[in-house]
Amino acid sequence: MEIELKYTIPDEETARQIWEDALFSEFEEEGTREELKIDARYFDTDSFDLARNEVAYRIRREGDRLVAALKWKGHSEDGLHVREEINVPVQDDTPDLDVFHESSVGCEVYKFAEGKELKCILQTSFLRRKFRIDTGTGLFEFSVDSGEIVTDYGVQPIMEAEVELFSGETEELVEIGRRLQEEYGLEEENKSKYYRGILMIEENRA
Numbered sequence: 001m002e003i004e005l006k007y008t009i010p011d012e013e014t015a016r017q018i019w020e021d022a023l024f025s026e027f028e029e030e031g032t033r034e035e036l037k038i039d040a041r042y043f044d045t046d047s048f049d050l051a052r053n054e055v056a057y058r059i060r061r062e063g064d065r066l067v068a069a070l071k072w073k074g075h076s077e078d079g080l081h082v083r084e085e086i087n088v089p090v091q092d093d094t095p096d097l098d099v100f101h102e103s104s105v106g107c108e109v110y111k112f113a114e115g116k117e118l119k120c121i122l123q124t125s126f127l128r129r130k131f132r133i134d135t136g137t138g139l140f141e142f143s144v145d146s147g148e149i150v151t152d153y154g155v156q157p158i159m160e161a162e163v164e165l166f167s168g169e170t171e172e173l174v175e176i177g178r179r180l181q182e183e184y185g186l187e188e189e190n191k192s193k194y195y196r197g198i199l200m201i202e203e204n205r206a
Contacts, residue, residue, distance in 0.1 A: 002071070002085040004164040005177040007186035011159070012146060014184060018161060019129050019144045023183055024176070029132040036063050038147075040124045042194055043095040045116040053112050056194045059093045066090050068099050070109060071194075079177065079188030080170075095120075122151045122197035126158045133176065138168020140176060149197045153204035156196055160189055 009015045040060035044050045050057055056071040068090045074083030086106065088099045095118035100106025126147025133140040140163055147158045161180060165173045180186065191199070 001082065002164070003080070003082050003170060003173065004162050005079050005173060006076075006081060006189040006192075007079055007161045007177070007181060008189045009144070009146075009159045009161055009184075009186065015144050015146055015159060015161075018180070018184060021183070023179060024133050024142065027133045027135050029134045032130075032132040034130060036128045036130065038062055038124075038126055038128050038145075040193075041093060041120045042122050042124075042197065043118040044121045045113050045118060047116070048121070049112045049116065050109065051121075051198055053109075055109050055112065056192075057095070057097070057109070057118070058194070059090065059095065061093070066093060068096075070100055070103075070106060072105065072109075074192070076190040076192075079181075079190060080174065081190075081192060121201065122149065122194070124149050124158065124193050124197070132166075133163075135168070135172065138172045139166040140164060140168070140173060141166060142176075149193055149200070151197050151200045153200050156200065158193060161186065 038060060040058050043057050054072060058069045060067050068088045070086045071083050074081065086100055086103055090099055097110045097113060124147065126145045128143050128145050130141055130143035133142055143162045145158050145160050149156045149158060163173060163176050
């Protein structure tokens with residue numbers, strides 16, 4: 001399960017200030033600060049069978065790694081996103097739902113698209129600046145993302161902060177998010193990058 005908080009950052013200068021801030025310095029895990037170029041492609045059928053069943057299928061390049069992911073049963077409120085997720089390392093970015101065959105959910109998703117071609121419906125490309133937060137009772141990843149969402153119908157910017165729960169309690173995640181939000185007056189973001197792209201497509205296909 002993936003649990004994370006998302007906040008919209010108004011501009012690049014604020015993003016830089018957040019990244020350079022010492023707000024969480026007492027909990028920052030030494031040696032975990034890094035910048036990573038991330039490119040992701042999301043796949044579906046021409047009929048959007050996966051999206052209609054509230055499933056996202058993604059292959060993402062994270063530095064030198066390629067990772068395929070399925071996400072489903074997502075919901076968000078007050079910037080808190082909770083969803084089921086499976087990640088599998090892959091060798092290339094050719095869509096192939098067979099890589100999830102060991103999962104019961106993967107087998108079910110395969111049925112949604114069985115016999116149909118999977119095509120890239122949208123892409124995201126962004127720079128992720130991140131580090132880990134270790135409070136002693138919880139482990140979290142803090143990141144600042146800047147880039148863009150690309151569809152056949154246009155482009156939207158990505159400028160957001162995320163705090164993901166690796167281990168510990170959701171209450172502590174919310175407290176970390178509260179500190180960040182109050183420091184910079186950030187707005188909660190209830191739409192994932194994928195969902196924002198889907199909305200662009202739906203608005204133009206209607």
